[in-house]
Amino acid sequence: MFKTFKNLWWGLLVLIILSPLGLLATGTAFGEWGMDELVDEVGFIPAGLAKFADFWQHVVLPDYSVPGMEAGFGQAAAGYIISAVVGVLLVVLVISIFYRLAKD
Amino acid sequence: MHIPDGYLSPQTAIPMIAVMVPVLGVAANKVKNDLKKRQIPVLAAGAAFSFVIMMFNLPVPGGSSAHAVGAVLLAILLGPWAACLGVSVALIIQALVFGDGGILAVGANCFNIAFVMSFAGYYTHKLIKGAADKLSSRGMAAAFIGGYVGLNIAALTTALMFGAQYHLFQAADGTPLYFMYPIKIAVAAMMSEHLILAGPVEGLVTVIALWFVGKNYPALLSDSPKWIASNDKGVGSHV
Numbered sequence: 001m002f003k004t005f006k007n008l009w010w011g012l013l014v015l016i017i018l019s020p021l022g023l024l025a026t027g028t029a030f031g032e033w034g035m036d037e038l039v040d041e042v043g044f045i046p047a048g049l050a051k052f053a054d055f056w057q058h059v060v061l062p063d064y065s066v067p068g069m070e071a072g073f074g075q076a077a078a079g080y081i082i083s084a085v086v087g088v089l090l091v092v093l094v095i096s097i098f099y100r101l102a103k104d
Numbered sequence: 105m106h107i108p109d110g111y112l113s114p115q116t117a118i119p120m121i122a123v124m125v126p127v128l129g130v131a132a133n134k135v136k137n138d139l140k141k142r143q144i145p146v147l148a149a150g151a152a153f154s155f156v157i158m159m160f161n162l163p164v165p166g167g168s169s170a171h172a173v174g175a176v177l178l179a180i181l182l183g184p185w186a187a188c189l190g191v192s193v194a195l196i197i198q199a200l201v202f203g204d205g206g207i208l209a210v211g212a213n214c215f216n217i218a219f220v221m222s223f224a225g226y227y228t229h230k231l232i233k234g235a236a237d238k239l240s241s242r243g244m245a246a247a248f249i250g251g252y253v254g255l256n257i258a259a260l261t262t263a264l265m266f267g268a269q270y271h272l273f274q275a276a277d278g279t280p281l282y283f284m285y286p287i288k289i290a291v292a293a294m295m296s297e298h299l300i301l302a303g304p305v306e307g308l309v310t311v312i313a314l315w316f317v318g319k320n321y322p323a324l325l326s327d328s329p330k331w332i333a334s335n336d337k338g339v340g341s342h343v
Contacts, residue, residue: 001145007320008149015156025161025169030293031266031283032108046110048273048281052208053110059203064159083202084159088152090197095148095190101136102144 001096016084020077061086105262106198106213109206111283112265113273121211127219128192134185143182146324150178151190155198157309162301170302172309173217176225176254180238180247180314181324187222216262225254238325239318244311251310252303256295263287263294
């Protein structure tokens, strides 16, 4: 998977290292406020929203952070890079299924 | 643009999952049958690129944030179905592992960000590029506008899904049950930040990445991709 098109993967590695730049934008995207932000942003928590907001309980790296690594920008940046690496590897793992399925 | 759980009613979220299952089935079949083995690493790198580029949050004046997606780059390189599949894989992993976007909402998010964006961007690019070379100035303009239009149409369908909740689902006392602003506000808020900020960034990201791919692997940008059909070792020989 990594043998051909090596420069694409090198480019991706550079992006992964630069990814903590994304942490500088601290605002939450429109319509993505967490339960803790809703009261401030909206003024109330809709009943249906409260019911389903925590539907999925198995998030391992919440918001691209490593639990326990949140003290200061340095740790957050390291957690962000680790998250990017894990995400990229998982994406490649899933897509590699098609490497077996596709024909030469 | 990743809708979290709770913002869509189950009556919206579940049918969107039901829509995306066959769409992704078609996409998977297209990738399996229409792409060659040697193209799969490009799809993997493109999907991974999409994953990472979505982590580059852009500050929006007023305290919000937005980001590019990278779907149109993949659509230009490998076609809209492959882009739809690749970006969906990224979105599903973001939801499951990183809590970015909901699980109930994953169908809606794949519909907006992977399906709508890939197809809108792909056909916009195709229309504007015409017979020009992908790396020509017209081809680059087509890539920029393709990225811009693709992201903004995705933002629009997301805003419409958001806003529809307000009008369709309210408690007996009239308070909204899920997303809490009317369509007008949802569209105005989503579109202003994507038309002015995230859209141009998506356009730039598409152009720069396409240029990078073209400089390193010109064959990937060929409109008559002989390297896909031929059996020589042309693919890796640029490295």
